[in-house]
Amino acid sequence: MENLKNKILIVQTAFIGDVILTIPLVKSIKKYFKESKIYFLLKPDSLNLLEGIPEISELITYDKKTKEKGIKPFIKIIKKIKSEKFDTAVIPHRSFRSALICKLAGIPERIGFDTSAGAFLLTEKVPYKKNVHEIDRNLSLLSAFGIIEKGSIPEISVSPEDKSFIDEKFNKLKITETENFVTIAPGSEWNTKRWLLEGYVSLIKLLWKKKSVPSFLIGGKKDLMICNRIQNLTGIPIVNFCGKLTLKQSGEVIRRSKVLISNDSGAVHLAVGSGKKVVVIYGPTSPEFGFYPYGEGHTILKENIYCSPCSIHGGKKCKEKHFKCMKNITPERVFNAVLKYL
Incomplete structure (x- = not known):
């Protein structure tokens, strides 16, 4: 042109x-x-x-x-x-x-x-x-x-310096290249887009007790309180990188894991751009809005409930005051969805 x-x-x-x-x-x-x-x-x-x-x-x-x-x-x-x-x-x-x-x-x-x-x-x-x-x-x-263009994966490049930084973090924690772990991003800008804290706690326990798979938490500084609470409540080995990494460094951690488990948030697209599959949990929002993980091989978990979707972003509180769109998604259901990636 x-x-x-x-x-x-x-x-x-x-x-x-x-x-x-x-x-x-x-x-x-x-x-x-x-x-x-x-x-x-x-x-x-x-x-x-x-x-x-x-x-x-x-x-x-x-x-x-x-x-x-x-x-x-x-x-x-x-x-x-x-x-x-x-x-x-x-x-x-x-x-x-x-x-x-x-x-x-x-x-x-x-x-x-x-x-x-x-x-x-x-x-x-x-x-x-x-x-x-x-x-x-x-x-x-x-x-x-006058251009018609086909879609493609939003590839996120990670610098050698960022890879070395994660190498150092993993070495200190004695994590090998073949370590079998999952990454979890429990945060979101919007309260109602977050799956239940106790849900993540139970999921992490299931992964550890039934499969000996540890969980690594990621997120920004805004998510630190949530990640710290999850870590404190699990009572089992967990790596909490929340608030300690840049976005690209978080992407590199995701890339080395087996799968990302996340709410409907930016972490989903970070994982896709890092070449990793995602198990994504939807509540007040919906894949039909066009913000689902791009490509094939991902897993979407969502309840078919009369009031969902209720918003393109979610909100501070459930409008119906029952939050069933998230409460009805059980840890066992998420655990079973994760199994195929391990």
Whole structure:
């Protein structure tokens, strides 16, 4: 394809999983616009994921929820983006703010979804397809250029330094390359997307007592309290890496394990990008929203209950006050699902 764009900005300032699912879009844009420089606007907590991707010329961070919250930082990021003189913005993030930034920064071509809260600020609106995976949905934005692209795994590359770091951690714990263990990510940004704490405790006990398989906990600093409680309640050997690793280092731990067990969270997509299968537990959300583990060989556990799904993200509390979508998923059911990966 003839290259008509010098600089392209991709905007995805949502959650970690959303950023991972944008990686195939990045690679496809570079594939068709080889001479273009690609920039990516994202939150600082997702930065580690995209570092080292050769298709990206520069990562621009915008800490919209904490350090850069408010009107002054908002104006500052607009000025920063305006100074770069982008030709095109591709905006998979369906937020008003993302579209507004690109409009006020004077980017002449702004491509996003027709369901975006800022759709009226876009120059090209692509239909948002509901019953497809988010990776394929993101790639559909290329139709604005007349491009039809097939989906692919969002590969996450790990540096030799990160691999050496995990090697050192494993050596200190006397974990061998052939160690048979599972990785568990019990956290989530949303309370109701978390399977029961006692469920994870019982699962870890079952894996150890019936199969002598240890569990390794991963997560961010926000998940530390949950992981520490799980570790304290199990009373058996467990490795708790929560809050101690970068995202890519967590991905390397997942890669070395037999399988990841997780809620519907960014960890699912981190595992897929690290080449590992997933047992994912759904509660208030649903695979039909398009955020299921990409590819084949994964296991999805979900209860067929009248009130689920109730939200695309989940919430702080169960609206029906019974939380059956999670409570009805037993540790034995999850254990049996994990067995085929051991």
